[in-house]
Amino acid sequence: MPQKGIIESIVAGYKKDPSRLIDMVREVQKKLGQVSSESAAKIAALLNMSKVDVEGVATFYHFFSTVPAGTYAVYLNNNIVADMKGRKAVAEAFEIETGSRFGTTTADGLIGLYETSCIGMNDQEPSAIINGVVFTKLTKAKVKELVAAMKAGKDIWKMAKPYGDGANHSKLVQAMVCNHIRKKGPVLFTPFKSGAAIKKAVTWTAEDVIAEIKRSNLLGRGGAGFPTGLKWEFCGREKALPHYVVCNADEGEPGTFKDRVILTEMPHLLFEGMAVAGYAVGAQEGILYLRAEYAYLKAHLEQVLDTLRKKNLLGKNIAGKKGCHFDVTIKLGAGAYICGEESALLESAEGKRGEPRDRPPFPVTFGYRGLPTTVNNVETLCTAARILDRGAGWFKLMGTPKSAGTKLLSVSGDCVKPGVFEIEFGLKVQDLLKMAGARDAKAVQVGGPSGTCISRGQFERRLCFEDLPTGGSVIIIGPQRDLFEAVHNFMDFFIEESCGWCAPCRAGNAILKKKLQKITSGKGTSKDLQEIESWGKTIKATSRCGLGQTSPNPILTTLQNFREMYEAKIHGDTDFVSEFDLEAAIKAASTVTGQKLTEAHHE
Amino acid sequence: MNKIKFTIDGKDCFAEPAQTIMEAAIANRVYIPALCRYEGLKPAGSCRICTVRVGRSHMAACTQPVAEGMVVENIIPDLEDMRKSIVEMLFVEGNHLCPTCQKSGNCELQALAYRYQMLVPRFPYEFPLRQVEPAGPNLLLDHNRCIQCLRCVRGITTKDGRPIFGHIKRSRKMKISFDRELVAALSPAEAKKAMDLCPVGAILKKEVAFTVPIGKRKFDRIPIGSEFENKRS
Numbered sequence: 001m002p003q004k005g006i007i008e009s010i011v012a013g014y015k016k017d018p019s020r021l022i023d024m025v026r027e028v029q030k031k032l033g034q035v036s037s038e039s040a041a042k043i044a045a046l047l048n049m050s051k052v053d054v055e056g057v058a059t060f061y062h063f064f065s066t067v068p069a070g071t072y073a074v075y076l077n078n079n080i081v082a083d084m085k086g087r088k089a090v091a092e093a094f095e096i097e098t099g100s101r102f103g104t105t106t107a108d109g110l111i112g113l114y115e116t117s118c119i120g121m122n123d124q125e126p127s128a129i130i131n132g133v134v135f136t137k138l139t140k141a142k143v144k145e146l147v148a149a150m151k152a153g154k155d156i157w158k159m160a161k162p163y164g165d166g167a168n169h170s171k172l173v174q175a176m177v178c179n180h181i182r183k184k185g186p187v188l189f190t191p192f193k194s195g196a197a198i199k200k201a202v203t204w205t206a207e208d209v210i211a212e213i214k215r216s217n218l219l220g221r222g223g224a225g226f227p228t229g230l231k232w233e234f235c236g237r238e239k240a241l242p243h244y245v246v247c248n249a250d251e252g253e254p255g256t257f258k259d260r261v262i263l264t265e266m267p268h269l270l271f272e273g274m275a276v277a278g279y280a281v282g283a284q285e286g287i288l289y290l291r292a293e294y295a296y297l298k299a300h301l302e303q304v305l306d307t308l309r310k311k312n313l314l315g316k317n318i319a320g321k322k323g324c325h326f327d328v329t330i331k332l333g334a335g336a337y338i339c340g341e342e343s344a345l346l347e348s349a350e351g352k353r354g355e356p357r358d359r360p361p362f363p364v365t366f367g368y369r370g371l372p373t374t375v376n377n378v379e380t381l382c383t384a385a386r387i388l389d390r391g392a393g394w395f396k397l398m399g400t401p402k403s404a405g406t407k408l409l410s411v412s413g414d415c416v417k418p419g420v421f422e423i424e425f426g427l428k429v430q431d432l433l434k435m436a437g438a439r440d441a442k443a444v445q446v447g448g449p450s451g452t453c454i455s456r457g458q459f460e461r462r463l464c465f466e467d468l469p470t471g472g473s474v475i476i477i478g479p480q481r482d483l484f485e486a487v488h489n490f491m492d493f494f495i496e497e498s499c500g501w502c503a504p505c506r507a508g509n510a511i512l513k514k515k516l517q518k519i520t521s522g523k524g525t526s527k528d529l530q531e532i533e534s535w536g537k538t539i540k541a542t543s544r545c546g547l548g549q550t551s552p553n554p555i556l557t558t559l560q561n562f563r564e565m566y567e568a569k570i571h572g573d574t575d576f577v578s579e580f581d582l583e584a585a586i587k588a589a590s591t592v593t594g595q596k597l598t599e600a601h602h603e
Numbered sequence: 604m605n606k607i608k609f610t611i612d613g614k615d616c617f618a619e620p621a622q623t624i625m626e627a628a629i630a631n632r633v634y635i636p637a638l639c640r641y642e643g644l645k646p647a648g649s650c651r652i653c654t655v656r657v658g659r660s661h662m663a664a665c666t667q668p669v670a671e672g673m674v675v676e677n678i679i680p681d682l683e684d685m686r687k688s689i690v691e692m693l694f695v696e697g698n699h700l701c702p703t704c705q706k707s708g709n710c711e712l713q714a715l716a717y718r719y720q721m722l723v724p725r726f727p728y729e730f731p732l733r734q735v736e737p738a739g740p741n742l743l744l745d746h747n748r749c750i751q752c753l754r755c756v757r758g759i760t761t762k763d764g765r766p767i768f769g770h771i772k773r774s775r776k777m778k779i780s781f782d783r784e785l786v787a788a789l790s791p792a793e794a795k796k797a798m799d800l801c802p803v804g805a806i807l808k809k810e811v812a813f814t815v816p817i818g819k820r821k822f823d824r825i826p827i828g829s830e831f832e833n834k835r836s
Contacts, residue, residue, distance in 0.1 A: 050767065050782040051784075052766070053769050055769070056769045059772045059773070060772070353770075496774055498773070499773050499777075500772070500777030501647075501777075503649065504689055506696075506751070507696040507775070510775055511727075541654065541661040541685060542651040542689060544651065
């Protein structure tokens with residue numbers, strides 16, 4: 001039972017503002033270990049909402065639980081690269097040491113074990129988050145230590161050692177996470193003197209700032225590649241006030257972790273980019289929507305914000321310009337891939353379920369709280385700040401005609417040097433593989449599960465918007481791997497992360513996965529290949545948002561580029577293979593009766 | 604104000620500014636199959652049955668505004684097959700046993716299945732385990748038949764605008780739920796409205812299931828869409 005007054009004080013702490021519902025629920029979860037039905041009812045009553053709406057939020061996000069989640073809640077990353085790096089053994093060790101199964105808590109309620117989608121640590125897997133603290137490169141021995149510490153009631157935070165490099169080592173972060181910056185480029189990882197961009201910007205008109213960004217040909221770095229200058233222009237000219245700048249720091253595409261490194265090492269560049277965007281679109285308020293998995297960076301980021309305020313680069317009359325105000329607040333997510341979709345992110349930032357909106361209207365006209373909002377990726381905003389500092393001409397000298405500048409890639413999987421690489425657009429995949437020390441890759445997943453899986457014959461292709469666009473995730477799959485495992489893993493990911501709103505995505509992906517299972521278990525025919533392709537196209541065409549419109553890609557792109565792999569699995573010479581397995585069907589009955597019914601039948 | 608001119612399957616149509624394709628289609632007496640849409644409710648775009656094609660893009664007619672000169676494709680074989688496949692997905696995702704359903708003959712999912720002459724879904728059945736729960740003194744909520752169209756969520760509210768139904772969880776686990784106190788306060792007339800709003804047999808008012816016998820119900824008499832389309836045999 002909730003202690004008296006706890007819920008009241010939490011709700012009062014957020015001034016009974018329903019748009020802070022996620023923050024309230026997070027605090028309830030943290031203080032009471034769950035968001036019970038009673039807690040939901042109490043919150044609803046205090047906010048004059050329906051209880052079911054509070055429950056809707058509490059059950060949408062992965063890191064909330066309506067039953068006790070455990071004094072220590074272990075969230076083990078289940079993506080494919082974690083599998084490659086030994087997740088199964090680690091998961092087993094957790095189960096053996098705790099005596100409990102994944103998806104449940106120990107009988108005494110002390111430790112809960114859960115799987116979770118990619119937590120942005122692909123270059124240091126297997127990894128897990130325990131009570132918000134990140135543990136990387138887990139081994140059986142480390143798990144043993146961790147479980148012993150939890151059983152002894154120790155502060156889990158003290159077990160996160162050794163600390164990683166750079167700011168990961170700093171007092172406000174103290175995380176095991178490593179940056180693994182393998183290649184520094186001129187845009188993102190060159191030292192940046194705070195003020196260099198915003199001080200220049202405020203001497204120009206907002207229109208001139210936008211014109212400079214347009215001249216640079218900067219395209220959004222989150223994956224969709226919308227021209228940033230145009231977005232700012234659309235937002236800036238909207239009449240409704242106020243305008244908002246929202247930074248999308250919810251990178252959830254499996255295999256991407258580049259924004260984490262930027263947030264760790266170059267947050268001042270990011271915040272300056274937000275200030276420049278604010279000046280350009282006429283916004284005084286910026287929001288950094290930070291994925292819950294990166295909550296360990298929040299204190300660090302808050303401190304950087306404070307420093308910038310002290311330097312008068314944020315706050316009132318910034319950079320010495322009268323009437324020019326801009327500040328940033330940080331809003332935390334709570335575990336949902338879909339919130340990387342900009343309209344779902346806005347819903348979530350307003351304290352609701354992270355469900356995408358119908359568009360049009362687009363966020364530039366109807367965004368945060370229904371007001372004009374520019375939503376930009378972390379890397380995009382950093383790049384914009386650098387363009388202001390160095391100039392569009394300088395920027396355009398890098399990259400390809402249609403993809404100016406550099407791109408930060410998160411490289412993981414079967415390679416010697418996983419980590420982030422800031423490369424010029426136009427780099428050939430094979431050159432990236434060389435840099436990462438991946439000599440004999442058989443497949444490369446470009447752009448994460450929602451992107452494309454390419455085969456050796458395509459390694460000459462170039463990473464850029466004209467050829468192979470990517471939000472940054474590059475997963476290398478070595479010759480020893482069964483590519484089907486990756487395809488299955490990616491489909492499981494989309495099934496779990498679909499918001500459930502629209503029918504084709506909610507129901508269709510599970511149907512595709514079942515068909516894939518039929519094929520990989522050797523029961524498929526060429527008709528199954530035709531069907532899976534056709535069904536995948538229907539889901540892509542009819543789904544409501546980018547998630548469903550790309551979710552069949554793991555199957556469709558491997559079917560296109562690794563057709564022989566599928567053909568080796570199917571019976572090409574027949575139209576029908578029975579899926580019915582008599583032994584399996586009567587297994588339960590056989591166990592109960594102690595006899596093999598098939599034998600009895602044959603006698 | 605000038606009307607917007609556009610076409611649906613070659614037919615010249617006219618729309619008011621800001622109308623959606625669906626609203627304009629209805630005004631022009633053109634049937635676009637749909638399931639989650641309900642007159643007077645904010646469109647949800649959740650069932651995707653009303654997907655139409657404009658150029659190379661697919662879009663939900665219920666949420667997409669009409670634009671001048673738009674060339675909308677609607678009743679064409681590949682779109683109709685996509686719609687049929689979504690109907691089939693909804694059939695296999697839940698447990699839809701028409702012969703035992705109180706809503707048979709008044710059910711829009713069933714009516715669409717008839718329209719598309721669905722004999723058996725192309726997808727394997729999932730037979731999920733779902734529950735039937737009482738919702739206050741007047742209603743039953745049968746999750747087996749729910750298609751998550753969100754009509755009840757959008758359409759049934761308290762006088763001060765609070766929703767009585769809501770949806771919880773996500774992904775395939777998403778389901779309709781309700782505020783117990785608020786649902787208990789629904790009058791019999793409001794409960795009847797909730798049942799009528801539900802396109803399938805998921806929200807049922809107690810004690811009225813068979814007032815109109817099966818065989819004499821809405822879609823037993825006329826196929827869905829026939830108010831605009833020539834009656835199909």
